[in-house]
Amino acid sequence: MLEVNGLATEEQILKVFPSIETINKGPVAVIECFQKIPCNPCTTSCKFNAIDMGDDINNLPQVSSENCVGCGVCLGKCPGLAIMLVDGSKSEDYLHMSIPYEMMPVPVKDSIVKGLDREGNYLGDVRVVKVLNSKSLDRTLVVTLEVPRDLLYKFRNIEVEVE
Numbered sequence: 001m002l003e004v005n006g007l008a009t010e011e012q013i014l015k016v017f018p019s020i021e022t023i024n025k026g027p028v029a030v031i032e033c034f035q036k037i038p039c040n041p042c043t044t045s046c047k048f049n050a051i052d053m054g055d056d057i058n059n060l061p062q063v064s065s066e067n068c069v070g071c072g073v074c075l076g077k078c079p080g081l082a083i084m085l086v087d088g089s090k091s092e093d094y095l096h097m098s099i100p101y102e103m104m105p106v107p108v109k110d111s112i113v114k115g116l117d118r119e120g121n122y123l124g125d126v127r128v129v130k131v132l133n134s135k136s137l138d139r140t141l142v143v144t145l146e147v148p149r150d151l152l153y154k155f156r157n158i159e160v161e162v163e
Ligand code: SF4
Pocket: 028, 029, 045, 046, 047, 048, 049, 050, 051, 063, 067, 068, 069, 070, 071, 072, 073, 074, 075
């Protein structure tokens, strides 16, 4: 539970995911921001008006999956690394899941890294599809991984081994 151990419940996580039908159409942002704090770079960075938090900066951000084009800009702007992209349009077996990443070493395209859940537990190995390092992302990398579909609600991070 968030108040006790800083972790969102399964119910909270499921609520912020769009439907599988939406995910299968293409990349869409998922925001796991569950604490009311005065923060809004996600909203102001989205040129497509896909993130709304109403009139109060303390409100929780809500994604409009209809407006979201999956550009990934908001991933690099969120100080809490709370946003990822999920894309089910690539394969019947795998999803492309893009996460913000600020650790070292930097993952390499096509390498195999450890897939982790929200608590840092190992889920299985995943392939690095893309590593985006753009000025517009404020030096936060966006790493896209090929993740088995059954890990959709579990996968959240990676561990890259030092060579
Ligand atoms: S991925 Fe792009 S379009 Fe979607 S919410 Fe983030 S900034 Fe907006």
